[in-house]
Amino acid sequence: MTLTDTTIDTGPSIGIRPTTNPIPTMSSEPSIEVRGPRHDRYDEILTPEAIAFLGALHDRFAGRRHDRLAERMRRRFEIGNGRDPHFRADTAHIREDPNWRVAPPAPGLIDRRVEITGPTDPKMTINALNSGARVWLADQEDATSPTWRNVIEGQLSLRDAIRGQLSYTSPQGKEYRVTAERTPTIVLRPRGWHLVEEHIRFTDRAGRQMAASGSLVDFGLYFVNNAQALIDAGAGPYFYLPKLESSEEAKLWDDVFTFSERYLGIAHGTIRATVLIETLPAAFEMDEILFELRDHCAGLNAGRWDYIFSIIKNYRGRGARFVLPDRSEVTMTVPFMRAYTELLVQTCHKRGAFAIGGMSAFIPNRRDPEVTAQAIEKVTADKRREAGDGFDGTWVAHPDLITTAQAEFDAVLGERPNQIDRQRDDVHVTARQLIDLRIGRPITAAGVHGNVSVGIRYIEAWLRGLGAVAIDNLMEDAATAEISRSQIWQWIHQDRSTAEGTPITREYVEELIDQVLAEVPRSGGDRFADAAEVFREVALREEFPAFLTQGAYAQFLSEQD
Structure with missing residues (x-):
């Protein structure tokens, strides 16, 4: 299979925008300087081609990234000063148009009933690939401390795993290898737009030098080094997009994807992305986010923990009625969290997109049967609720929870790979419900x-x-x-x-x-x-x-x- 020959169906019935024109010629040559130490095998990731691609991405998108971050600050200031988020009047036509849909499911992303999350070091990569989950969220964001070694060696783990070459021997001499006949589809989560990569510096056309975007570094290195191998394996370069706060940020990612596909000469729509709805402003723009990413979209995920953090951050100074109780009391069944997740499922299925549930924090302890039993009980209840609400899949953070989570989704899905066809016409969520933080604890x-x-x-x-x-x-x-x-x-x-x-x-x-x-x-x-x-x-x-x-x-x- 060549780079322009992909099995992904992006048929014309859903409004795919063909992009057969070559990428525009750069007016000047951007400069990327790698300042981090070069350890063993780092040159396999930081190739001349990869560095040139990072330069092209920053030359085209770094300025827009800064604009979007400035807009985040403005909106956060408004909320802090009493203007609550709302469903946008200027995008009402997108929400009210019943006809548009996102791209159909891509290879390897049709059945997502259980996804495992975790960092990308060699041991955790092998454990994830052997786990039996349908999808692995290879996390370069919240589950990875962004040391220079973790950033580049995580890319090495992914490179080797995609090519079937990954193995690891622990300091104690234990060997780890990928032994599963069917491994999960890999979906990379790059760092959010707000984070930088200090070990790579970018000089813009005006001669200003700055730290590179962590998002563009993580995405760019993974994409340019692995797109061909992923397509050859029958899937494609897939991503989870964290911390988005607006449809304009989604449009920025969509433009990054389109540019990158042109750059390598691969078919439009080969890249697919699932957006984490984990900020309060994004909860008011779910339709718009799906719309802007529709050619590349694989769904939305209920990123529960960052969502709670976002609410605290935005309402931290707004008075007693916006103060949440103990973290343990802010469960998925409190009213504002129910409103957020039910709206997510309804919005996704209306547009033919996957709705993926979040991660319960409870984990088993193999040395403590009582702790394990309690974790299984709580995770069972959590996943039963998600499957019953219409989610198409869910997250777990530990391989021992996969069977538990899958059983709950199997009970609802049966032989079906998902329940995208299930419409939640019974859901009617208002802006007030999304910010009603009263818990009474x-x-x-x-x-x-x-x-x-x-x-x-x-x-x-x-x-x-x-x-x-x-x-x-x-x-x-x-x-x-x-x-x-x-x-x-x-x-x-x-x-x-x-x-x-x-x-x-x-x-x-x-x-x-x-x-x-x-x-x-x-x-x-x-x-x-x-x-x-x-x-x-x-x-x-x-x-x-x-x-x-x-x-x-x-x-x-x-x-x-």
């Missing part, structure tokens, strides 16, 4: 302590290069750490007290930080002092940093030559 001393503990322990692991961490029998990643520190910030600034009567102040949280540092096991190589410093910066300072990972990345993870 308290903030407890245990909840405050838990947030401080999870925040510091996760950040400490992240600083050591770990992005997905089991803490107290829950799978924590950057999103859940964001919830933890954001709630602390909001509780302090909204003058909340615990149910036990203790005011939540900076001084109180400082005492808890000292307590957590005394509780955790310490070693000569730990990063708890740095983690506590980061936590104080993102939870206790007067200003609220939009993302905890941005400042910590710049301060601690850069290792430029």
Whole structure:
């Protein structure tokens, strides 16, 4: 199969826009400089062709990326000053047009009933490919600490896995190999638009040098190095798009995809993307996001943890009625989360798109049968609800949960690969329902302590290069750490007290930080002092940093030559 010969059907009945014209000639040559150390085999990823492609992507899209990030700040300022998000009047014609649909399912993405998520180091890659899941979300974002080694060696793991060449031997001598007859379809999640790659610098046409976009680096390296091999294997380059906040951001990604397909001369629509609806503004633009990506769209995912974080971030200063209780009380069955997920399923199926459920944080513990039983019980209930609501598939973070999740979807789907044909005409979600945050549960001393503990322990692991961490029998990643520190910030600034009567102040949280540092096991190589410093910066300072990972990345993870 050649690069222009693909099995993906993008038939004319759904309004595919053919793009047979060659890419425009660049007016000047952009400059990409790799400043990160070159370790063994890095040249297999950072090839001259790959670097040229990154330059082309940044030359064309870096300016638009900055515009979109500025628009994010403007909208967040508006919400903070009392203007609630709403369904847009200028795009009502898109929502009200019943005729348009997204592209039909691509090869390898027709049955997505269970998807496993995880980082892209060799061991986790092999475990994911042997897991029995239908799809693997290869995560270069929230489940990966973006050290230079993780970024490039994750790309090496993917390159080797796609070519059937991946193996790994642990420091203890245990060998890992891909042994499954049927491996999951690989879907890469690049970093969000807001993140940068400090180890690669871009010089624009005006001579200004800046850090490269983490999104374009992750996407570009994966696409240019693997598109041919993926197509030859009967699938294609597929992506999960995180942290989108508007249909304009979706349009930016769609233009990146179209440009990239032209760049390599592959058929329009070969790239497919599933968008995580994990920000509050995006929940009001689901139709529009699907529309802008319709030629490349594979559906939407309910990114529950970042969605909760987004709500706290946007409403952190808006008063007591927008304050959420303990994180454990913000479940998928509270009204505003029900409204968000039901609207997602209805919107997707109306447009022929997949609706993929989120990830329960509960994980089994092979050394503790009681913990495992509780995790299985909670995950069963979560996946039963999702399948019953109309989702076409769901996420798990641990291979031992695949059978549990699949059983719930098998019970609803039977032999059908999905339930896209199930319309949710019974759903009528209003803008008010999406921002009705009343739960009626308290903030407890245990909840405050838990947030401080999870925040510091996760950040400490992240600083050591770990992005997905089991803490107290829950799978924590950057999103859940964001919830933890954001709630602390909001509780302090909204003058909340615990149910036990203790005011939540900076001084109180400082005492808890000292307590957590005394509780955790310490070693000569730990990063708890740095983690506590980061936590104080993102939870206790007067200003609220939009993302905890941005400042910590710049301060601690850069290792430029």
